[in-house]
Amino acid sequence: MNTPIIVLGAGGHAKVCVDLLLRQGRTIIGYAGPVSSDWMEQRGIHYIGEDAQVAECDARNVTLVNGIGMIGQDLLRSRIFNHFRSQGYTFETIIHDSAIVSSDVELEEGVHIMAGAIVQAGSTIGVNTIINTRSSLDHDCRIGAHVHISPGAVLCGGAVVGDSTHLGASATIIQNVTVGVRCVVGAGSVVLKPVADDKLVYGVPAKEAKK
Numbered sequence: 001m002n003t004p005i006i007v008l009g010a011g012g013h014a015k016v017c018v019d020l021l022l023r024q025g026r027t028i029i030g031y032a033g034p035v036s037s038d039w040m041e042q043r044g045i046h047y048i049g050e051d052a053q054v055a056e057c058d059a060r061n062v063t064l065v066n067g068i069g070m071i072g073q074d075l076l077r078s079r080i081f082n083h084f085r086s087q088g089y090t091f092e093t094i095i096h097d098s099a100i101v102s103s104d105v106e107l108e109e110g111v112h113i114m115a116g117a118i119v120q121a122g123s124t125i126g127v128n129t130i131i132n133t134r135s136s137l138d139h140d141c142r143i144g145a146h147v148h149i150s151p152g153a154v155l156c157g158g159a160v161v162g163d164s165t166h167l168g169a170s171a172t173i174i175q176n177v178t179v180g181v182r183c184v185v186g187a188g189s190v191v192l193k194p195v196a197d198d199k200l201v202y203g204v205p206a207k208e209a210k211k
């Protein structure tokens, strides 16, 4: 079904989403955010206005794509998702044509699987999570809601990532290891042992940052 889409945001992640949607021939009604964007205008994507203006579009006739990115513990992406869900809007799950996603995978609402990503059999991914460019989830990974798996990250089989955690670019989690909720794992880190909730870890092997 080609339900018309409104993109929320106009920054880096929104651009990549728009590029994916245009390649797939999707209809984009416009984008919403605090300011207009030359990049969007050059592609003929109409500026709807601030987020409140989205309410003028009936939630039954559109779906939303959350173009807000997530770095570290920035909660804007999850706040926007929860706000519009509570208003009755639904979020589109988007998968780049170059991604490889097993048929034995559970994807919840609003998941983004970007170019070159791989998701293997038995994995589950919670709402509003980004599986970013060229990252890979091997078999039986469990990824929570509002997670960002950054470009190039590698999750070995059975790895678990809790809600609202940001896994940095090219980080690796070895098999069957759990990273808790609301954690940040630094770019390039190698996680060998479980990480408790609310921790910042980085390095090889990954260690908890000293406060």
Ligand SMILES: CC(=O)SCCNC(=O)CCNC(=O)[C@H](O)C(C)(C)COP(=O)(O)OP(=O)(O)OC[C@H]1O[C@@H](n2cnc3c(N)ncnc32)[C@H](O)[C@@H]1OP(=O)(O)O
Pocket: 071, 072, 132, 150, 151, 167, 168, 169, 184, 185, 186, 187, 188, 189, 201, 202, 203, 204
């Ligand atoms: C599409 C996209 O672009 S998605 C974006 C993806 N972005 C990322 O993956 C970025 C992830 N963020 C990081 O890796 C960050 O460096 C963090 C969150 C781990 C740490 O950030 P901060 O708390 O600001 O740490 P800060 O920069 O002050 O560095 C503190 C120390 O840790 C070291 N350090 C920071 N990050 C790392 C890392 N990833 N690996 C190893 N050491 C690190 C620094 O060298 C510094 O060491 P020093 O005190 O000996 O000089």
